[in-house]
Amino acid sequence: METKKNISRRSFLTSSALAGGGLMLSFSWLTEARAAGKTEALNLANQWTELTGYIRITPDNVIKIMVPNPEFGQNVMTSLPMMVAEELDADWKNVVVEMAPHDNLKFGSQFTGGSMSVRTYWKPLRNAGASARLMLCEAAAQAWGVPVSEITTKAGVLSHAGGKTATYGEMAAKAAAVPVPKNVKLKAPKDFTIVSRSKKNTEGIKVVTGKPLFGLDYRQEGMLIAMVQHPPAFGMKLKSFDASQALKMPGITGVFPIRLFDEGYERSAFDTRTFNELVVVVGRTTWEVMNARKKLKVQWEVTTDTKEKVKGWSGPAREEIVPGGLESTASQLTQMQERAKQAATVLRKDGDPEAAFKGAAHVIERTYNAPFLAHNTMEPMNFFAHVTPEKALLVGPLQAPSLITGTLAKVLNIPVEKVEIQMTRMGGGFGRRAYGHYLVEAALISKKVNAPVKLMYTREDDMTYGIYRPMYTATYRAAFDADKNLIGFHVKGGGIPEHPIAANRFPAGAVDNYLAEGWEIPSNITIGAFRAPRSNFNAAAEQSFLDELAEYMGKDPISFRLDLLKRAKANPVGKNNEYDADRYAGVLELVRDKSGWGSPAQAGKHRGVAAYFCHNSYAAHVVDMVVRNGEPYVEQVTSAIDCGIVVNPDAAQNMVQGAVVDGIGNALYGALTHKDGAAEQTNFHNYRMIRHNEAPKTIDVHFVQNEIDPTGLGEPPFPPVFGAVANALYKSTGKRHYNQPFRPEGVKI
Template identity: 45%
Template sequence: MKTNRRNFLKVSTAAGGGLVLGFNWLQACNPASRQVSDAVFHPNAFLKIAADGWVTLQAPNPEIGQGVKTALPLIVAEELDVDWAMVKVEQAKLDTENYQRQVAGGSGSVRHGWEALRQAGATAREMLKQAAAKEWKVSPDECTTEKGEVVHTASGKRMPYGELVEKAVALPVPENPPLKDVKDFHLLGTRIPNVDNPKIVTGKMDYGMDTKREGMLIAVVARPPAFGQKLKSFDDTETKKLPGVKQVVSFDDKVAVLGTSTWEVMKGRDALKIEWTEDDPRETSSEHQKAFEALLKNNSEKPKRDDGKVEEVFKKGNRLIEGTYEAPFLAHNTMEPMNFFADVKENHVELYGPTQLPAHSRKVVSEALEIPEEKIEVGMTRMGGGFGRRLDIAFVVEAAKVSQLAKAPVKVVWTREDDMTGGYYRPAGMYKYRAALKDERLVGWHLQASAINSGNGTRENNFPAGAVQNFRVDYHKLESPITTGPWRAPNHNFIAFSEESFVDEIAHSLKKDPVAFRLELLEDAKQQPIGEVQYDPDRYKAVVQKAAEMAGWGTKALPEGVYQGFAAHYSFSTYVAQVAEVSVQQGKINVHKVYCAVDCGIVVNLSGAETQIEGGIMDGLGHALYGELTFKNGKAQANNFHQYQLMRIPDAPEIEVAFLQNNENPTGLGEPGLPPIPAAVANAVFAATGKRIRKLPFRKSGLA
């Protein structure tokens, strides 16, 4: 049933008795109602209030650690005015008939669902008030709600929601239920533990790797060892001699070994004798660097943005500065490697496991197997990390194809080495900046950028666009067989480092305080905007000022050898500014503390919000310090953590986060904490040493 005004909200009595409210998580519509006796009802998403007062909420979005399984139901509970202790949350399966956005990506779950979730809770609350008022023979206006009860203000009478369920079902649904004033929130903005915490800390949480089914086989897949190679032939004679190996199947230049235990099939894969083609082009990271340099010698045919007369201002004898910044490939390194379960039968397919794109997974599997989508069921597990890696669905398709070929239920498991050498990656890139300075002002800005396979790697409408009279962005995409894709804060994760580092360079060249210089540019964007400005200069300024205030920028006496660096960035509709306190000792960068100011609108769950910002800072810092994956002849040169360094506990700084208070709708939080931190640290290193870091990771900066 597709969503429309009439089926946006449906009220029914469920099999166990109760009030069920189905609602669309993306679009607020005028609701209608119907009564269903004992029918099983699958709403777009649903709120069930049982006769015992318990509230059950379906969580439709995949949970990858970003906290939406807690945050989305919390929004409904706030408007419903229910006691959070009386709420149960269940993970929904894929249901495109009733959910429109079952996606984990783009920091979008809360901001896309905000209005509809509030309306669902408010509608239920108003119906319960009407039911109580009818029982008490008073006006609903004389009633309020509090923690799962309707209260008659004058008499003090109270009635629990559970006692009102059957009465509420028969009532008309209000067209436009009033939403709470922000000042009346009692759940949102507080600290609410993650609903899965008890299972996580006791080891009872089910992840994809925990999936077990009767008759299930485990499969590992031999994939081309280098990008650009293909399967030529294979001999599985020795593999089939192993007692735990049941089948060997090949598909799409891959060979899968299936059996009853992970260890046996891994040994079986090792026993395969495979010949791979050697005649396809295979690339090396040094070749990419040369290609970037060649591309950046010229402008693109069509600029991504072109304000004013950039070339003219660079030829007028103005003072010029330039800097070229480089970023390597990065692996995602989720704690839980890729895995997925599939059971392909003639009339039904079950897919089950950790994916950030369940609907797209079903679509692509449908096309690959030539099986109609309506015959494919997709269930979602909690994920041991995503970071964009599980937006790729090759591992889902693998499981489906192997199951179809083997005619058995199959769980495909990737090892860490499989994922690091044959997954997909944050693309490498090179960005060349030029600035023209006149009369102590920035009058020209030119970015020439290039990255591997990345179609929109410049964020050309972000700050300082709109603040500079002459502003141009050119982009060159470098095609490569190396698979690339979203990595936490796609594009932003490198553009913020290069852009904010260069802004700092300009400020120092002008002999201006880096914070004051940013505020000056933001004021220009507000008072005299050039072209389109897609950010709010006032909100941007507010986080810049708050972070500087938190850190005592320019006023606090720092310990000897400790220096501060500043950076700010706008991503996923959220404004973030950071100050890093850093020392450099014998070439080693030590980050002691990070101050972070965030404007994400209304904070839904303070605990979850802090966790996301802190996690983003740690992730961004660790990869800035150490992260790098290189390729030689198409083969990744690291296959596990002994070759791919991550940040360790002793590297972790103290982090202080402040959220600016306002009544704006919530915006993204899963990614915006990451982009500014590399630049904040690099700018602090410059303050400490006078040396600019223009190449990631920092461990190769030659500070020693």
């Protein structure tokens, strides 16, 4: 890895003629590789040393654009090529796209997550397109003996006022010999003809005709199917097993244990330790392996505390103690209540909050709870692996190939150059596929059986062997003076095993006396990123709390928030406030206007509003709820989003609508609970997912029109849905709901 890094730090740009006269351009700009804007926990910008765009033009003027990031539904197979094609002045009709190979040197970090794909590649990919365009112009100028400044381009055609024209394809070979230009000028947004114009999903036809796009669809000659048997509960491990019955089943070729990490292994930031030892069943077909696995006789035992070394992103490894034993949701809730009473880490303090609360005329205090959530991607975890002495080939769905390559090399004890990962389309990710333990499992299995293997999880495996959204709680307190002015704000949040608090977010900066604290309880249940990590809880709790404060103050909930933002803008309290008060207010104003908030026409509706800032973008929703057959039903939603320039508006609208549906579903129904370490929900019959009949009739999406570089969209619309649903629920039922899911079905939380 070191060698690669060193080379990659040298910014470079090359071009070379392809066999057949095509032009291949590879680009890299170190500086643009950095994501615009601030970084978050999942933001890997400081790890990224370069980005590379990749264009091929054939003599018949077909333009192939390589897509660096794997697709999981966020539309990168369309939106990223649009950015290249825009600056290239390509004819979109002639553009084909292809998932790039995993090659950090050429394509940068190739990380799908953190709402970063468009934001990160915004400049590098446009630079790639603009540079290629200039080289084509230069080639035409030389061929025609005219100044390059007189060449114009449009829809893949070069023209000169003298009457000469040529397609990009005709000039491609000549252009390959042109020195690569430096400091190319990019278009102003007003000149865009592809970006900001809706383009259809480039893989749409493959999706609707059932082409084998996904990891589970990938096959190779002689490939075996493998499944793993994991312990039935967190806090248990393998003791012994009897394979004799399973081995007698038809089609079974092997039953054996694997161990992911040896003792003393230093885990990197995305290495997970859910279950380190698994029993593997390998056979010819899926059904045979499923049946044979049922015949395994395995003895499990309860774990004791273990010490682990966690390396994280950098620096020396720290020691982490993973508690042994079996945890249950009920006891965890009690544990959290007890822990919440004790001292916590101060994350931010402005003014004198203690004095403000002591002298307050009135204090409002509320506690919010939320359960673990399973990602439940429709395509369960799976990966193909073929490990030979020459190399380890891995093919399948994952968000973060670069985060697992080093781990694979270490575990397989081979040089990192011998690890090849190919990315397929993913049947959903939502953060789950950033954790590549299933590649390690697949690779170890392939190595053991010395054959190509497809590891697949059943739905039950996927749900009960998860990397869940953590379990959270937070107590919010607000202090008022005798005139009902908000004079103090205090949030103390905790979680299993990490707290959710984002101390520098709104309303930090808007209240004179402010205190944010966090505490954590370690657990052996594994957690990870889940669409808008932490924010997906904060927005629910805080936005519901603000609603209650507005009510107490006799203020309209939108006006109340706008007043706070005005204060944060004019005279901000404290330092490091993460949000831009104007953009935050902008989405609230837009959603207010578009929803007809407060207008007589909307009177009588049970409406809830919420707004949130995360992943560099701003989102606000107004949710209209009715009670239908005794069940809360969100009938209509109005959404306002500021994510800067919207690259593919129709697809962006789809994404926001999806985030709203996802948010409603998780807020009302989502929960993964445990009893004695075992997940109580195992499949879709007892993990309730939002369905067609529960989706709103309309979701009107409005984007703030501006020329700010794109700031990300996959996550930001999701968190405030929870808060808006909570507030609408209060309006429609008269009762505040503090515990998620708001509509539990036989699930106590």
